[in-house]
Amino acid sequence: MPITAVIFDMDGVLIDSEPAHKLAKERAFARFGITLPEAVYEQYKGRPDETMMSEVVPSISELPVDVTEMLRLKHQEFEAVEHLALPIEGAKEFVNWAKRKFRIALATSATPRNRRAALRLLGLTDSFDFVVDASGFSRPKPDPEIFQTALRGLRIHPAECIVIEDSVHGVTAGKAAGCRVAAITTSFPEDLLRSTGADDIVHDFRELRDLLIA
Numbered sequence: 001m002p003i004t005a006v007i008f009d010m011d012g013v014l015i016d017s018e019p020a021h022k023l024a025k026e027r028a029f030a031r032f033g034i035t036l037p038e039a040v041y042e043q044y045k046g047r048p049d050e051t052m053m054s055e056v057v058p059s060i061s062e063l064p065v066d067v068t069e070m071l072r073l074k075h076q077e078f079e080a081v082e083h084l085a086l087p088i089e090g091a092k093e094f095v096n097w098a099k100r101k102f103r104i105a106l107a108t109s110a111t112p113r114n115r116r117a118a119l120r121l122l123g124l125t126d127s128f129d130f131v132v133d134a135s136g137f138s139r140p141k142p143d144p145e146i147f148q149t150a151l152r153g154l155r156i157h158p159a160e161c162i163v164i165e166d167s168v169h170g171v172t173a174g175k176a177a178g179c180r181v182a183a184i185t186t187s188f189p190e191d192l193l194r195s196t197g198a199d200d201i202v203h204d205f206r207e208l209r210d211l212l213i214a
Contacts, residue, residue: 001159003212006098007150007179008128010108012046012166012187014095015118017085024078025052028070032063046167046187048109048140049074075111082114087122088186090205095127097209105130105150107163109140130154141169144177151177164208171196182208 011017022041029036036056044052049071057067065073098104106128108115115133119125130153132146139145151158158178165171166187174181175197183198190201202208 001157003102003160003162003180005103005105005154005156005161006212007105007107007147007154007161007163007174008095009163009165009167009170010106010110010115010118013088013164013184014091014122014124015085015087016186017082017118018045018187020081020084021049021078023081023084024074025049027077027081028073031073032065034060034063047169048134050134051140075113078114082117085118085121088205092122092124094205094209095122095124098212099127099129101212103129103154103156105132105154107132107146107150109134109146111135141167142172142176144173147174147177147179151179162212165198168192168196171198175199182211184208 008014011021025041040056053067053070053074057063057070063070095104104127110118111134115131116125130150132149132153137145137149147163151161154161162180162182163174163177164182164184165174166184168188171181171183171193180199181197182200182202183193185193185201185203194201200211202211
């Protein structure tokens with residue numbers, strides 16, 4: 001089937017927010033004198049805060065708070081550093097181009113508040129035909145639920161859709177939803193994304209546009 005729709009991930013695809021999210025997590029744990037190894041942050045890069053906190057917090061016996069409180073503190077810290085997040089070069093222009101040619105959706109694990117803030121920063125608040133954020137699904141990537149929800153919202157068959165992802169779990173989720181997946185190398189190396197199952201690898205939005213008009 002020809003491609004008639006594009007589903008975008010947000011963090012790492014449209015906006016470079018990972019450094020701000022990592023700093024917010026570091027600050028949240030630092031409130032209790034906890035410094036986590038870099039490998040822990042790398043392990044959870046591109047994954048929801050809830051996933052990291054639910055797995056890491058119970059393993060730290062000296063933490064006097066639970067998962068819910070650590071999530072609240074992380075979100076609080078993020079609001080103080082979110083100005084460090086920057087648009088990915090060419091992202092806004094590509095979305096505006098894609099909207100003229102395809103049905104487009106946003107599928108992000110961000111909270112509704114962070115999703116709205118990021119879209120304001122990008123100047124894309126009302127650009128998408130359908131939006132899924134953390135309030136719209138319960139099973140995080142690599143489960144395909146987030147993309148299945150976006151497909152239903154767009155009312156399209158998976159074979160008609162290309163998912164734009166930057167993470168290994170995102171690639172896995174997109175493929176499990178039955179979509180073609182183009183991985184952009186903003187967060188993970190090309191060989192890792194390819195080995196995860198990405199159909200296409202692009203390094204920037206110019207390459208992605210060339211791919212879709214080929």
